Amino acid sequence: MFNSNIRVLFPFKIVAVLLLFIGTVSCKSTESTKSDETASSSNKSELEELYWEKVEQSRMDFTEADVKFMRGMIAHHAQALIMSRLAPENNAGAAVQRLAARIINAQKDEIASMQQWLRDRDQPAPKIQIEGLDLYIEIDNEPFTSYKKMPGVLSQQKLEELAKAKGTEFDRLFLKYMIEHHAGAVHMVDNLFGTDGAAQDEQAFRLASDIQVDQRTEIDRMQLMLDDLPESG
Amino acid sequence: MLLAIVAFATYSCAPSSSTVDNSSSATYSSDIKPLEEIEKPSPDPRVGLEAGLFDAEEAIWNLNLLSQTPPPKDFVGVTNSDLAFKDNYAIQGNYNGFMVWDISDPAEPSLVVDFLCPASQSDVSVYGDLLFVSGEGLGGRLDCGTEGVNKAVSEERLRGIRIFDISDIKNPEYISNVQTCRGSHTHSVLDDPKDEENVYVYVSGSAPVRPEEELPGCSSAPPEDDPNSALYRIEVIKVPLDNPEQAAIVNSPRIFENLTEAPTHGLSPADQAKIEKAKEEGAFVADVFGRERIIPDRIIQPMLLNIAKENGREAPTAADSTTLRNNLQDILTERYGSGNDDDEEGDETEERGPNQCHDITLYPEIGLAGGACEGYGLLLDISDPASPKRVDAVADSNFAYWHSATFNNEGDKVLFTDEWGGGGQPKCREDDPYEWGANAIFTIDDNKEMHFQSYFKMPAAQTEQENCVAHNGSLIPVPDRDIMVQSWYQGGISIFDWTDPKNPVEIAFHDRGPVDSTRMQMGGSWSVYWYNGAIVNSEIARGLDIFELEPSPYLTQNEIDAANTIKFDQLNAQGQPKYDWPATFALAKAYVDQLERGRSLSPERLIAIRESISEAEGASGSEQETLLSELADRIEGQAAASEQTAKMKKLTSTLRDLASK
Numbered sequence: 001m002f003n004s005n006i007r008v009l010f011p012f013k014i015v016a017v018l019l020l021f022i023g024t025v026s027c028k029s030t031e032s033t034k035s036d037e038t039a040s041s042s043n044k045s046e047l048e049e050l051y052w053e054k055v056e057q058s059r060m061d062f063t064e065a066d067v068k069f070m071r072g073m074i075a076h077h078a079q080a081l082i083m084s085r086l087a088p089e090n091n092a093g094a095a096v097q098r099l100a101a102r103i104i105n106a107q108k109d110e111i112a113s114m115q116q117w118l119r120d121r122d123q124p125a126p127k128i129q130i131e132g133l134d135l136y137i138e139i140d141n142e143p144f145t146s147y148k149k150m151p152g153v154l155s156q157q158k159l160e161e162l163a164k165a166k167g168t169e170f171d172r173l174f175l176k177y178m179i180e181h182h183a184g185a186v187h188m189v190d191n192l193f194g195t196d197g198a199a200q201d202e203q204a205f206r207l208a209s210d211i212q213v214d215q216r217t218e219i220d221r222m223q224l225m226l227d228d229l230p231e232s233g
Numbered sequence: 234m235l236l237a238i239v240a241f242a243t244y245s246c247a248p249s250s251s252t253v254d255n256s257s258s259a260t261y262s263s264d265i266k267p268l269e270e271i272e273k274p275s276p277d278p279r280v281g282l283e284a285g286l287f288d289a290e291e292a293i294w295n296l297n298l299l300s301q302t303p304p305p306k307d308f309v310g311v312t313n314s315d316l317a318f319k320d321n322y323a324i325q326g327n328y329n330g331f332m333v334w335d336i337s338d339p340a341e342p343s344l345v346v347d348f349l350c351p352a353s354q355s356d357v358s359v360y361g362d363l364l365f366v367s368g369e370g371l372g373g374r375l376d377c378g379t380e381g382v383n384k385a386v387s388e389e390r391l392r393g394i395r396i397f398d399i400s401d402i403k404n405p406e407y408i409s410n411v412q413t414c415r416g417s418h419t420h421s422v423l424d425d426p427k428d429e430e431n432v433y434v435y436v437s438g439s440a441p442v443r444p445e446e447e448l449p450g451c452s453s454a455p456p457e458d459d460p461n462s463a464l465y466r467i468e469v470i471k472v473p474l475d476n477p478e479q480a481a482i483v484n485s486p487r488i489f490e491n492l493t494e495a496p497t498h499g500l501s502p503a504d505q506a507k508i509e510k511a512k513e514e515g516a517f518v519a520d521v522f523g524r525e526r527i528i529p530d531r532i533i534q535p536m537l538l539n540i541a542k543e544n545g546r547e548a549p550t551a552a553d554s555t556t557l558r559n560n561l562q563d564i565l566t567e568r569y570g571s572g573n574d575d576d577e578e579g580d581e582t583e584e585r586g587p588n589q590c591h592d593i594t595l596y597p598e599i600g601l602a603g604g605a606c607e608g609y610g611l612l613l614d615i616s617d618p619a620s621p622k623r624v625d626a627v628a629d630s631n632f633a634y635w636h637s638a639t640f641n642n643e644g645d646k647v648l649f650t651d652e653w654g655g656g657g658q659p660k661c662r663e664d665d666p667y668e669w670g671a672n673a674i675f676t677i678d679d680n681k682e683m684h685f686q687s688y689f690k691m692p693a694a695q696t697e698q699e700n701c702v703a704h705n706g707s708l709i710p711v712p713d714r715d716i717m718v719q720s721w722y723q724g725g726i727s728i729f730d731w732t733d734p735k736n737p738v739e740i741a742f743h744d745r746g747p748v749d750s751t752r753m754q755m756g757g758s759w760s761v762y763w764y765n766g767a768i769v770n771s772e773i774a775r776g777l778d779i780f781e782l783e784p785s786p787y788l789t790q791n792e793i794d795a796a797n798t799i800k801f802d803q804l805n806a807q808g809q810p811k812y813d814w815p816a817t818f819a820l821a822k823a824y825v826d827q828l829e830r831g832r833s834l835s836p837e838r839l840i841a842i843r844e845s846i847s848e849a850e851g852a853s854g855s856e857q858e859t860l861l862s863e864l865a866d867r868i869e870g871q872a873a874a875s876e877q878t879a880k881m882k883k884l885t886s887t888l889r890d891l892a893s894k
Contacts, residue, residue, distance in 0.1 A: 047303055048286050051774070054310025055754070061381070098630060102669070106633070109658045116752065148304065190453070193371070193441045197383045200372050202312070202328060202353060203657075209440045210655030211368075213589075217607040217634055230529055232282065 039103060053210050058202060065198040067123050069188065070114045073211065075137050075147030076185055077107040077114075078128045079154060082135060083178060090170040095128055102173070103218070109214060117203055133159045152184015168229060177227040182215040182222075247501070263836075265829045266786035268730060268738045279693035284893065287775060289748070295728070295741035295785040296768070299340045303776040305347045308332060312755065315419075315705065316771045317357045317364070318764045318804040322402055324364065325771050326355035330377070331366060333402055335342075339719030339767045339779040345403050348587030350377035352391060353642055358422045358805040360432050362400040363477055369416035369440050377407065386446045392416030394434060394470060396477055409478040411470050414442050414451035414463035419592045421807040423718060425618040426597055430475070433618045436468040437590040456487070465489050467590055467604075469619055480828040488613060488623045489589075519561045535565065548658065591652070592637040596644060596813035601681070603638025603647050610635050610649040610675070624681045631668040631688070637705060641715040642812050646684065646734055648674050650703035650718070659753060661701035661724045663694040672719075674734045686734035691721040691742075698747040698754070699723030705760040707806040709768075709782070710799040711792045712814050712823055713883060716740070718768055723747060726770055726780075730787070740787040748774050762806045766797040789826040794819035816890030818850045825883040833876040842868065849891075861892035 035128055080103055086092075087100035096154070118125035126144055129136040135157070137144040147153060154162075165173045189212040192198050199205045266272075277328070278292035287303060304313060307329060314326035321337040333346035345676040350366075352373030372381035373391040382390045393413040398406040415438025423433040442453035442463045456462040462807045466487045472480040473810030508525055508600045512518050519527040540556050557564075590606035595615060602621060604611035610632075612625040627649075653670035654660045660670040671690035675683040699722070708718030714734045725744030731737040749755035756774035770778040784790040798817050801810065814820050825842055828834050834842075842864070849860035865888035872881035 045287065047306070047309055051286060051310040052304060058310070084359070095630060101343065102633065105669075106654060106658075109654060109660075135747065181483070190441055194385050194444065196385045198371075198385070200370075200381045200383065202370065202372075205440075206655070206657060207368050210657065213439045213591075213607070214442060214634060214655065221608045221628075221630075229534055 023171060058060065062121055062201045062204060063195070063197045065192060065195040066201060066204045067118065067121070068119055068217065069192045069198070069208065070123075070204070071126050071139065071144070072147055072150055073185065073188060074111050074114050074126045074128070075105070075135070075144065076150055076181075076188070077111050077151060078130065078135055079159075080107050080178070080181055082130055082159065083154070083162060083174065083181070083203055085130075087168070087174065090163070090165060091167045092174065093168065093171050096171045099110070099218075099222070099225070103178070106214065113207060113232050133163055150184060151187045152181040154181065172226065172229055175222045175229075179219050182219045185215050186212050186219070256543055261830055264786055264828055265789055267830055267832060268733075268736075268740070268787060271738055271740070271787060273406055273739070277693045279695075279742065279744040283746060284698070284747040284750035285745075286748055289746040291743065291745050292725075293743045295783045295788070296743050297782045297783050298743065299344055299767075299779045299781055300515075301772075301776065301778045302334075302342050302344075304332065305344055307347055307349055309776075312353070313759060313771045313773050314354045315356045315760045316762055316769060316806075317359045318762070318769075318800055318801065319359045319399070319402065321767050323432065323764070323777065324357050324359060325777060326357040326366065326513050328353045328355055328370075329379070331355055331357055333366070333399075333405070334590040334777055336767060336769065336779060339781070342777060342779060346405060348397075348405055349379065350395070350407070351379055351381075352395070354418060356417070356419045358420060358434075358808070359399070359803050360424065360472075360805075361424050361474065361803070363432075363472070363474075364397040364399045365406060365420060365422060366395040366397065367417035367420050367436075368395060368410075369418045369438065373416075375410065382449055386444050388447075390443075390447060392438075392440075392443055392448075394420060394436060394480075396472070396480060398477070398608055409480060411480050411482060412446060412448050413438055413468050413482065415589065416440050416443070419807070421593050421595050421602075422805055423595045423602075423615065423618050424808060425615075428618065429767070430473060432472050432474065434470040434472060434480075435593050435595065435621075436467070436470060437592055438463075439589050439591055455850060464589065465804060467593065469621070471619065484619045486621055488604065488611065488621055489609075489869075490623075517558065519560055519565050522563070528565070533557070536561075591635065592807065594640065594807045594809055596640045596809040596811070599640070599644035601640070601644065601677075603640060603649065605635035605637050605649055607635060608632070610638065610647075610673070610683070611648070612677065612681060612682075625683050627675065627683050629673055629685070629686065631666075632672075632673060633669065636703065637807070639706060639708065639717060639806075640809055641731070642708060642710070644811075645677050645777035646674065646715065646731070648672050648689075648731065650705075650719075652704065653702050654700075656702060656704065656722060657700050657753075657755060659695060659697050659699050659701055659723075661691060661693075661695040661699070661721065662697060672703050672737075672738060676734055687737060689729060689731065689737035689739075691719075691724045691727045692739065693724065693742075693744065695724050696747055698749060698752060700753060700754075700755060704758065705762075705806065707804075708809075708812070709763045710796045710812040710814070711788065712820055713827060713880060714792075716788070718761050718763055720758035720761045720770070723758070723774070726758050726761045728782075738787075740785065743770075743778075743780065745775075762804065763796075764801055764804050789823070791819055791826050793824035816887050816894065818846065818891065819888045821846055821884060821891065824880055824887065827880055828875075828877055828884070831877045831880070838871075846888075853869040858892045861888045865889045865892065 084100035084103045087097050115125040124140040127138045162173050189208045192208055199208055308327045312328045317324045323334045323336050325332045325614045330348045330350040332763035334342045335345050336342045352368030353370035355369035368391045374389050375391045394411045394417050396409045398408050413436055417436045418439045420434050420436045443451050445451050452459045452462050454462050456465055466485045468482050469484040470480055471483040511527045517533050519528055537553055540553045541549040564799040590604045593602050593604045595602045600616045602613040602615045604613055608628055610624050610627045613621040614624050615621050632651040633653035636650045639648045650672050651670055667690050668688045671688045673688055674686045677683055701722050701724035704720040706717050709716045716730050718728045727739055728741035729737050729739045748754040759771045759773050768780040782793045798815055799812050829839050849857050865885045869885045872878050875881050
């Protein structure tokens with residue numbers, strides 16, 4: 001019977017109790033005692049070892065398509081950062097500024113997750129360097145440029161056009177190009193799912209699904225924002 | 234393990250509030266405090282907890298941890314997900330299948346089933362003898378095998394709903410499944426009060442559409458190219474209770490049709506301030522597309538010029554400005570429409586709203602459901618269970634991804650969560666905005682329209698190593714208050730009161746340090762629900778926790794006792810049950826405690842009422858009946874003059890119900 005085993009493994013005991021009293025202490029306060037036990041990896045329980053073993057194992061179930069997707073999406077996201085960072089300095093409207101701040105926050109975290117995903121599987125992860133409108137990506141000290149052919153990636157010319165636009169004009173271009181950009185990411189996820197053996201890995205599935213769903217949601221929102229912009233001129 | 238217990242000195246040694254202290258003075262030195270006087274542990278003990286898998290440091294406030302039980306070997310290291318309940322059992326989903334725990338003794342839950350049948354996210358629901366399990370990922374197999382599916386197109390793949398017979402819960406039997414185009418990320422079971430023979434399962438899928446070759450009829454083309462598109466709809470499965478193996482999709486309603494820009498409260502205080510400032514400076518402000526906006530000069534100038542010309546002038550004067558100001562709204566409404574016209578011609582792709590829901594909470598007793606659908610929160614009329622209809626929608630520029638909904642018991646408020654970042658990201662860091670990845674609370678008026686009131690986010694900053702964002706929760710049936718327990722992934726669990734929708738207040742919590750101190754490793758609370766007095770937490774990495782409420786100045790023992798008079802024989806939090814409290818002495822005492830918290834009765838009166846209740850409780854038969862009726866009469870006489878008339882009336886009707894028992 002599993003449960004009795006577990007109980008032996010994990011007696012539910014409180015090693016130390018720290019009572020924090022708030023307000024007037026009208027009864028005896030207990031001194032806080034700290035646990036001296038430093039759990040070294042050697043005395044980790046059997047179940048905990050199994051946990052890390054399983055986590056490690058789950059990282060072995062990936063394909064070349066998953067790796068390519070992660071690398072490409074990291075680069076793809078990096079360009080969204082370049083675009084979004086223009087918003088404050090180009091005097092974007094409040095709603096676009098908030099959207100841009102959100103995109104930076106979300107995509108930075110996702111880049112970190114995808115880099116972590118690659119490192120966990122001993123796959124070299126793209127390193128990103130952004131200088132103004134220029135994006136330098138290296139994998140294993142080799143320049144990585146093939147991302148420029150991916151769907152939704154803006155040409156340098158379009159980036160420069162965006163960088164020159166100000167105010168409402170910037171809002172319009174930003175929304176237009178970010179919708180294209182996001183649509184490219186949605187497409188990349190569809191391609192991944194259409195590849196044999198891809199996205200079996202729970203984390204890859206989750207990352208790809210979340211990216212697609214978030215970007216679809218953002219596309220809809222940006223489309224509405226774009227429709228909302230006052231007519232040009 | 235180090236357990237930090239935060240208690241109120243006055244509470245840990247004070248007599249319980251239901252004891253009458255005859256020597257009590259006339260001043261309010263009450264143990265029962267109004268929520269605005271809440272004293273929270275400071276500094277917040279949840280900040281800076283030590284990491285660990287089964288030995289993380291913990292912080293707890295106003296809760297008792299009764300047990301924490303790790304998953305069995307086949308399930309450890311794999312994500313634990315949602316919970317459903319039947320009799321004394323908690324059913325816990327896991328990406329490898331599901332587990333059934335006997336929680337009769339909450340301090341010692343025992344595992345009765347560990348059913349290996351992989352599919353993410355294994356969202357679980359029960360109805361009578363049936364168990365429904367969601368499958369979305371690419372590795373789910375029809376035969377429950379653990380080897381995954383290595384082809385992009387395969388006849389072996391399950392994405393949809395699995396149905397098990399749990400009439401003998403110790404031996405679940407897999408009876409059938411319903412395949413859907415996008416798989417099932419989550420689902421909700423609708424028990425229609427008018428339909429004895431069927432239940433309905435609303436399926437929400439958010440993953441990419443599967444290929445047509447795998448499941449005929451699945452299309453990911455936009456609906457204008459293919460009316461049969463699997464996007465922009467939910468699936469409704471009808472399950473005949475006598476023949477559950479005949480369960481099938483009966484409708485795929487497009488509840489998003491014509492959803493253009495929803496009315497938003499959208500403006501942050503900063504935006505609002507900007508508009509006010511612009512108004513002061515003489516800018517033209519009008520309502521366009523359902524929101525107040527500053528109308529740019531390049532639109533205003535030509536209009537002014539037109540008015541000037543009509544008045545025979547070359548250049549506009551102040552008088553022309555005034556004319557424009559008075560007519561601006563009408564001109565713009567004519568030009569742009571009122572922002573929610575459904576009948577406007579337009580490019581359909583531009584007019585389209587969300588294309589899927591993440592989760593739908595059904596509240597059959599009030600005939601409504603709350604759908605959290607990408608960028609929108611929807612209110613659905615579910616009086617015809619197979620054809621839900623949208624009655625209102627809200628959008629919010631602070632919300633990334635509408636995730637789930639919870640109604641209050643009255644059904645006049647609804648709370649939506651924003652699962653910003655999808656749940657796998659740390660979104661409760663020091664510098665993450667309070668409004669992002671939070672709850673948004675709305676009131677629902679008589680016209681079934683939602684109105685934004687406030688945000689609530691678990692307030693303790695979490696580390697970069699902890700995934701954290703608003704997630705699942707359920708109401709705790711404390712009478713006459715809206716109290717909810719909620720998951721925040723590695724932000725732990727938080728209990729908060731949103732009776733005043735503008736001022737939600739946290740009243741209890743539990744949190745652990747990160748699973749891993751060196752990196753983000755998925756963990757934390759996926760779902761936490763109140764079930765028959767137990768607060769059951771499905772911890773992604775650590776297993777099953779069971780808590781009970783601990784009385785505090787913000788929630789008394791009587792209120793907890795009254796909540797515990799609500800008993801279910803099954804529960805799916807996404808199929809919200811309506812609480813109807815039986816008349817008990819605990820309920821009467823809970824109301825008295827709340828009257829004390831509201832500070833609208835004098836201490837003497839409170840003492841008198843408590844003494845009378847206690848006397849009646851000790852009596853029996855006709856004597857008890859007389860005492861209760863007399864007390865009810867007395868309180869009724871005072872009700873009209875009270876600041877808490879409604880609560881006084883609830884107390885009197887409870888006393889009368891008790892008298893007539």
